[in-house]
Each structure stands twice: as structure tokens, then as C-alpha cells.
Amino acid sequence: MTSRRTALFTAGAAIAAPAMLRSRGALAQAAAPAAPQAPGFYRFRVGGFIVTTVHDGFFARPLEGFVRNAPLAEVQAVARDAFLPTDRTLIPFTITFVARGDTVAAFDAGNGVTPANATNGRMIANMAAAGIDPARVTHVVHSHFHGDHINGLLDAGGARAFPNAEVLVPSTEWAWWTTEGNQTRSPEGQRGTFANVARRFAPYQGRVRPFEPGAEVLPGITSMAAYGHTPGHTVFRIADGDAQMMFLADLTNRPEIMMARPDWQIVFDFDGDAAATVRRRVLDMVATDRIRVTGYHYPFPANGYVARAGQGFRFVPADWSSTV
């Protein structure tokens, strides 16, 4: 039964996904799934910027233990209200690319090279589908240094995945994770970040540019400190005239859960109290000003708006358009 069913799509699949990848050496190896999913990218404009969100897949972990300061049953109730699984949480990863003129900036770098059977690590393939060449990425702008945001700086050979990019990093984040003495002042689960930062940034020596909180990191792109999730976690405003959006990085994990209960703290928060405080403040701002937002762990295509709902907020996905 399965072989007959999947055969229905095989002819078409030979036209679709593999054709996209044909001229990309490494990717040409990828086998064509019988009934492939659509490529994971989506485009929209913000004034003169073209924004492309590019999916890097997802990671499944138990819902239990995900939120530190609420009983599992309460977290499950919120997940259920959002029609999400209640036994596990699927954490999606989406990289926001912002292009104008010759500048192509990636906001964070994806999970990078992952095992063949992993459900994440799809950024480079989806970039190819979107027509974004890693060699033409001029800047990688980092929100913070957790592994799922920096591992993609390296390709399979340990070289720069973005060979020509300058890497812009929050000075506070850079200072924390490059100072060995901070190890013992970091949560035990995050101490591996020190070695990982050293490794992932190594081939970018001379290309790393720390920026101060509030700095305009690129024309029209301004940083905003949102410390808590990590010591230097930063969000960004992208503006051109009246048009604007914000990349909210890990201000929340899945918004269906963490916007509904902004005071909840998750297992990955460095300083949960600080994270919750800045979460409420920034969500309040983007809800009041009705600013379009993208986020690293939002449901793909990871762009939408924030509305007030009850004691918290609600993520409203932006309408999908076939025109850019």
C-alpha cells in the first residue's frame, strides 16, 4: 500500500526538490523523499528590505521539565489550547535573513551540521531553495551564543559556513562567554557554551565585531539589549522609513506557550527572572505598536504579530502571501 501511495508523487518529486539542489555539490547527494515537504523559506518586504525566513527544522524534547516554574499539568493545558502536543515540545528553528543593496544579514546561524537522521540542520538546503548563497552573506548578526544559534557558523569541514561574512556579536554576550572565570558563575547546563564559543568563532578570527547595546549594527538595523535568556541576549529592530519589524530571537521559545504565560521560565534561561521581566516589556512594546516580529523558535514561517490576551499575549501569524 505504501509503495503504491508514495509512487504517486515520485515523478513530481523528481521535478521539484532535487532540481532545486542540482547545482549544489554537497546537496546533490540528498535523496528525494517520495512525498517531499515544501522547501522551508518565506519572503516579505519591510520597506526596501527583503526579508527571508529560512527553516532549519525542529528538535523534539519532553514537555516535562521544559518550564521550570509551573506544574506540568498547567503547561500541558496551555499546549493543548494551542493544539500542540502535550507529551513533548517540538522546538522549531528559523533563521531571519535581511537583504538590502549588497548587504545580506543572517540573524543567527542555525544548528549547522547534524546527523543524517536529525530533524534539524536544514538551513543550508533551504537557503539553496530560497536562492541565498552562503558566500554572499555579508553579515551574521548574533542574538546570543546557545549552540542552536552558533553551531551553523561552521561547515562539515570545520571551516566558515559563511566564508565572506563579518560576524556581529553583542559585546556583553561576547565578554561573558570568552571569560573563563565566568564558568563557575554560569548554570551547570550552560558551561559547555564556553568551549563551544571558542570552537565556533575560531575560523572567524579578525572578522568578529562586538557591538554595544543600542548600537545601529548595520544601516537601519538597531540592537536592543534583552538580557536574561543569556547574559547578553539581544533583539533587533529593522526599519526603513515607516516600515519596521523586530527579530525577537529567544525572547520567547514557542510563542503559543511563552507568550500566553510570559512569567514562565524555561530550562534554557540563564537568568529566568531577568528573562521574564524583559519578555513582558518587549512584548508589551510590540503589541502596543503592532510591530511585525520574527522569532527563532516561532512556528514556521516564523513571522507575525503580538496581541494582548488575558494576562499575557498571543502570537498571530502574519497572512501568507504568494507575492513578495
Added chain:
Amino acid sequence: MTSRRTALFTAGAAIAAPAMLRSRGALAQAAAPAAPQAPGFYRFRVGGFIVTTVHDGFFARPLEGFVRNAPLAEVQAVARDAFLPTDRTLIPFTITFVARGDTVAAFDAGNGVTPANATNGRMIANMAAAGIDPARVTHVVHSHFHGDHINGLLDAGGARAFPNAEVLVPSTEWAWWTTEGNQTRSPEGQRGTFANVARRFAPYQGRVRPFEPGAEVLPGITSMAAYGHTPGHTVFRIADGDAQMMFLADLTNRPEIMMARPDWQIVFDFDGDAAATVRRRVLDMVATDRIRVTGYHYPFPANGYVARAGQGFRFVPADWSSTV
């Protein structure tokens, strides 16, 4: 500025969209947009069925006059709450394809051939991207006979766009629009439907099979009368064991507006009172049973769930997954 900006994507675009269309004669003519949107299809499973939603683009019309029984300001307030435009409404079109074994059923037929500058008429191109060959579509199952649902039965030459398909139609809908005497009993704005039905179904002579309300139209696919939007408007349940979904067709237009206020009646409703009554009944059912739904005018990828909200309901898009 524009030429430099768009040039960034041109190389990639040559890999992406056009490659998908290369082997399709008519489509190979389509020029590559500089920064193309992702192809409009999305896949998920319902038991042994593979469901693919395929986008046919959208149509913009003024918001004024869209809802017949509410002041424009109230409609605008609901649109604004959903972060949708308040001057016009963008009506999206998405065709639900359901495949199992050798059967590939399309739920409604799209807008068909449209002018080159139209924002709709993209179904055939998106089917190609999804690997669905019109010649392998075994059944077109119709909810009702408004033009945006039946015009796509014909290709540019007026021949069958689905050359090998049987066309399954609700017997009540078929009887209404093929009986000339009903013209004067139909709203003036819908009288063109009689001639259009004659034209669109003509090349399918001997292939049209009317079904009774409640009939199992294909194995696992059961019809359910939802009369009002048109005299024979029908929705469908697709079930395999415990897994199920419903295709809700035009039970609502944009759900952000029409689920929020299920008693509103739109300009396209044949019998607005009947449409509102059945809308509440079916929405109540899918909300209670938490059944996944697709709809013809839902925001792409047009699949999600219905939750109760205030005096009405709220559409909750299903999580997007990179795996099928």
C-alpha cells in the same frame, strides 16, 4: 538600488522556481521573479492519507460590502484585531488534495486560467512544485459551483484540466444549477453560475457523478450537507481509523473574520440565514471534537483547528513541520 537589491537573489532564483517548472511546457514560459516566493504547497498525513494543500493565489476586493449584515466599522475592527487590512480583504484560494493508493482527489478545482497579471490562478504551477500531475488526479470532488471552485476544471484550450478525472458533485448543487427554471429564484449576482456550470462541466460529459448528502464519495471520504452558501454547499470528512480531518470548503470565508462572528453573512452567500445556521453547527462540532480542518479561503497553508472564542470561534493554524 532596486536592481542591486534584487540581483542578490537572481542567481539563486535560477536554481529554485524555474527549475521546478522546467519540464512543464506551458509553465516554462513563466519569467523568474528576482526574489521569488516559496512554492505554495504543504503536506501532512491523516492516517494512511497524504494530504497536500496547494495554493491558487488570492483575490483582493474592498472590505466594504463584504459582510452584508454588519456595519463596516465592526468588520474593520475584527480585521484589525487579526492584523488584516481594513480597506480591503484578500481572499486566498487553496485546494486540498487527498491521496491514498492510486486515488488522488482534488477538493474543488481552483480559479483556472487567469490573466497574466492576476494574483490567482497559480494552482497548476504549485501542483507541479508539489509533484502532483493533473493527469494522475483521479477525482475532483466539488463542494459547490461558484466560479473560483469550478473554473479550474478547464485548461487554457477549454479542455479538461484533469484529463482522467471523474467529477463528484453534490446532487443538490448539481440539480439547482442545471435547472434553468431556478434562474429567477437565485440572487441576481449568482445567475451567471448557470451558464458557467454548463460551460465548465461540458468536457466532463459522462464523467460527472452526483452523490447524495451523507454519501461516502470515496473510501474514507464522506460528504456532509452544509447548505446555505449555495443550495447544495457540501463539506467532507476524511477518515482513516482514528485519524480524521474535514474539508470545510466555504463554510466560512476568511476564518479570522467569519469564525469570530459566525452570524455574519457575506456578499457571496446564496441564503445567508441558512449559511450562518450551518456554520455555527459545524464549527461547534469541529471545535468540540478538535478535528483538523482545511478550508478553501483559509490563510495558506490553510490547515488548522477551531477553538471557541468569545461568542464565536477562532482559527488556530496547525504547526508547520518540515517532515511529512
